[in-house]
Structure formats: C-alpha cells, structure tokens
Amino acid sequence: MPSEPEESNFKDKVRIPAYPTYEVGGVVWAYLGPLDKKPAPPLFAWTQVPPEQRAMSKVWQQCNWLQALEGGIDTAHTAFLHSGRPPLLRAADRAAGRPERDLSLSPTVEVVPTDYGFCYGGIREIADTSTRDVRAYHWIMPFHSFLAYGENGGNGGHMWVPMDDENTMGYNRSALFKDPPEEASLGAPRWQGGQQEAEAPRVTDGPDAALWLRDARLPVGNGNEFGVDVDVTRNFRSTRNADNRYLIDRELQRTQTYSGIPGTNTQDRAIQESMGGIADRTLERLGTTDRAIIHARRALLKAVRTVQDGGEPPGVAPTYYKVRGYQATLPTNVNWFEAMRAKLYDRGARVEIAP
C-alpha cells in the first residue's frame, strides 16, 4: 500500500479475495460457489489427451446463456444451417463428390437421462438402406455439450459461461481420442480455430456442379479462428456480428448455402443472437426434434429447486469424467445407446442411467 507509512501494519490486515482455480486442458477453471461445496476438479476425458490432440478457442456471444446452450444441444439444425442448400434448390442437385448417403432432414431425437445430465441420439434414416446415422451427444449439466465427428475419435463441443443476462462467453473445444492408443486414428483433430477443409467433399469445377455444392470448396472454417473470426483485442468479439449483420452474402445465400455466412459457429451465433438478447419464449413453438431441449429445461428447473433446498445438483459428481461423443452408422433395428455405449464412455466409466 504505497500511501501507508513504511511501519504501518495495514498490509498485514488486508487480503485480496480470489476464487479457487484449476488449470487443465488449456483452460483456467474458476469455482465461484461456497467452498464447502467445491466439486472435484473438472477432469473431463478431453482434458487428458496430449495437448497436440486438442484445441480450444473462445468467443463472445451476444445473447442469453440459455439461448446459446439450447442452440448447442439442438442437432436438427445441422443439416440446414451448416450443410444445407438454399431452400428452393432441389435435392436432385446432389452431385458427384457429395457423400453417398442420403440422410433424412428430420431426425428422431431420443434422450437417455443420466446422473450428469443426458446422452441423446439424433437419429437420421438413410434412404434406400436398412441403416441409420446416429449422432450421440452428451449434455453435462449445466453448461457442457459433447459431440463427435464420425467414428475416428474426433470430438468437439462447447462450454457456455454467462457474462450477464444478454452476453455469454462460448468456449469451443476439440479433441482427438486414440483408443487404444496403438490403434491411432488417421484423422486429424478438427481444430476449432483455423480454416478446416478436411471434411469438405471434393467437388469438380464445371457448369454441371450444383451451385450449392461449390460452397464445400470454400475455406469455411468453424468461425472461431483468433485474429480472423475472433477479435482477441476486443474481449473475443466475433468479427462477424449483429452490428455488421454477420457480413451476410445474399448472393451466396441465394445460390449456394443456406445462411450466406461462412463458418459453422458463426452461423450458430447469427441464429442464436438474432433471436434477441433474451428471446421471447412466449412466441416459440416446440417441435418433435426439440425433445432434448425440453428435457434440458425441465432438468435445469429441477436442479435450481434442488440447490435451493440445499441439495446437490446433477453434474457435480465426477461421473462425467469419461464421457465422449460418438457418431456411427447402425442397423435400423439395434438400440443405438447400447450399441454405442462402449464408445460413449471411456473405459472404467461408472454412469448411472436415470430411471
């Protein structure tokens, strides 16, 4: 204390309070609750892979925390917002280079409640086959999503931390699981920062290529690259944001992509933020694919009451340590959760499935 005399004992009586922190997985985690309730460290499976097999970015979202969370839980929008063509372009415009599988645009969503939140499957029938694509996500309460990119061990997901009622910091992570390590996947991690073209189908040039498919050749990235998509000097503000209308390209939107906005997570932000800082829920209509979101809302309300009554909410006990996302093609007649269970939970996981 420079204004105090040297012999003053003022410095011995004043303490600067600080929250306990824990550093793992490239993140500084802070615990803001009562000390006697401090949970086990956040040793998610993705934090335990070598640093070169994981990546992390963050970006300021200008919307309410629940809006961002629900957008992340939802799976149905993927086929439209992220990989869809303009609404009036025909399905027959699928061209060479596009994955062979013709996935249904209306997934069945099945929720498996667990002691940490839920696991849920976005199930898409594959036309002209007796198989279906199952994208299994986890929601670890209250603010983590886990998803997979196919069967090669590539995982991703988000964490959302409220800044205030109308602003949220979104953390975007990716990880590559090699299990067992000697059977390392050939796939590269899907880095959240950077221009990612690894999954883009190869499309030949020429007048016969469907216009919307040409987008696949664009370096669309995930929309989270520091210095490009995210202005780190302005508290991780998205460079495409509501103020500049996400620099939407209407011509691109008319002829090639559903949104006219490049970058997967930029597309997410545009949709979640343009609902308003706090969306008017009285205007919404929930459909069958909103099953997981309905479940999440009920679980959050129940958890609030549990905490108010002095109890422990879900997601505190470290049963989530071994959780992974997974996506697979399965025969139509099998139980997806049982079939994928060994992939959804790392070895040694003890997860209670809620009744």
Ligand SMILES: [Fe+2]
């Ligand atoms: Fe999305």
